[in-house]
Amino acid sequence: MYDPSSPFAQIRAPGAEPKAAFALKRLRRALIECELPPDAECSEPELAKRFGLGRAAVRTALVTLAAEGLVAVEPRRGWRVAPVTGALIGDVIRARKAIEPGLADLRLPPDVAARLTAMTRMGAALQGREDRQALVTLRATDRQILDQLAAQAGGLVGHWLDQAWNQADRIAAFFDLAGLHHRPVGREPLVAALAAGDAATARREIAAAIASFQDFATDALFSLPSSLDVAGSVRRQRQTRPTARAARPDRPSQQGDIT
Numbered sequence: 001m002y003d004p005s006s007p008f009a010q011i012r013a014p015g016a017e018p019k020a021a022f023a024l025k026r027l028r029r030a031l032i033e034c035e036l037p038p039d040a041e042c043s044e045p046e047l048a049k050r051f052g053l054g055r056a057a058v059r060t061a062l063v064t065l066a067a068e069g070l071v072a073v074e075p076r077r078g079w080r081v082a083p084v085t086g087a088l089i090g091d092v093i094r095a096r097k098a099i100e101p102g103l104a105d106l107r108l109p110p111d112v113a114a115r116l117t118a119m120t121r122m123g124a125a126l127q128g129r130e131d132r133q134a135l136v137t138l139r140a141t142d143r144q145i146l147d148q149l150a151a152q153a154g155g156l157v158g159h160w161l162d163q164a165w166n167q168a169d170r171i172a173a174f175f176d177l178a179g180l181h182h183r184p185v186g187r188e189p190l191v192a193a194l195a196a197g198d199a200a201t202a203r204r205e206i207a208a209a210i211a212s213f214q215d216f217a218t219d220a221l222f223s224l225p226s227s228l229d230v231a232g233s234v235r236r237q238r239q240t241r242p243t244a245r246a247a248r249p250d251r252p253s254q255q256g257d258i259t
Contacts, residue, residue, distance in 0.1 A: 020060045031065065034170065039081060092164055096213075101207065103153060103194075103206060108194050113195040123141045123187060172216075190209070
């Protein structure tokens with residue numbers, strides 16, 4: 001049994017983070033923010049050099065990130081960043097529809113409700129601003145609210161929500177590259193409903209937020225400029241692009257099912 005009081009136990013400075021944990025966080029952020037573009041090839045030595053990480057820590061992180069669906073190993077070639085495709089978007093939306101409504105049954109402790117209410121007010125103040133920094137801060141605030149809710153859910157549900165939201169954030173970052181920006185909905189009604197124990201209203205707010213993201217992703221997918229070359233992620237799958245909303249098929253086969 002490990003005895004942390006033993007004089008032979010490894011000593012780590014207070015606040016210091018293990019190299020493997022730091023590498024995992026740094027590479028995950030680079031993938032979610034599309035700093036490592038979708039469908040791009042990468043090698044362990046390249047990643048270690050670029051991000052100032054150890055080879056062993058990079059390898060361990062990549063194995064975890066592969067399990068999260070963010071990268072895939074390519075034998076004798078290294079690693080490839082997971083592409084952003086219509087099929088992925090559909091999977092993320094279906095996952096969110098299956099898991100997120102369960103948050104409506106949460107009972108928020110008063111201190112958590114107060115903290116989330118303050119965060120929603122910050123988000124509301126940013127909703128009317130059009131500058132890029134406001135959008136970045138709005139998204140970060142929205143994700144912090146969601147993370148607080150996931151922490152209240154805990155267990156596997158919290159873990160699954162974290163992965164689904166990571167993929168949703170990566171999809172939004174991918175479309176940012178084409179100048180198509182997702183703006184999260186306001187969370188004030190959701191937090192108010194949860195604080196009041198109003199599960200029905202909370203469930204409607206959750207459904208509306210998912211629908212908003214689905215509408216954005218659908219519009220962005222079909223309006224994605226054909227000149228955008230992010231290692232061919234979505235464009236590679238698309239043969240034709242509808243020119244008007246009315247011309248869109250209900251279930252686009254080339255992009256995958258995003259309903």
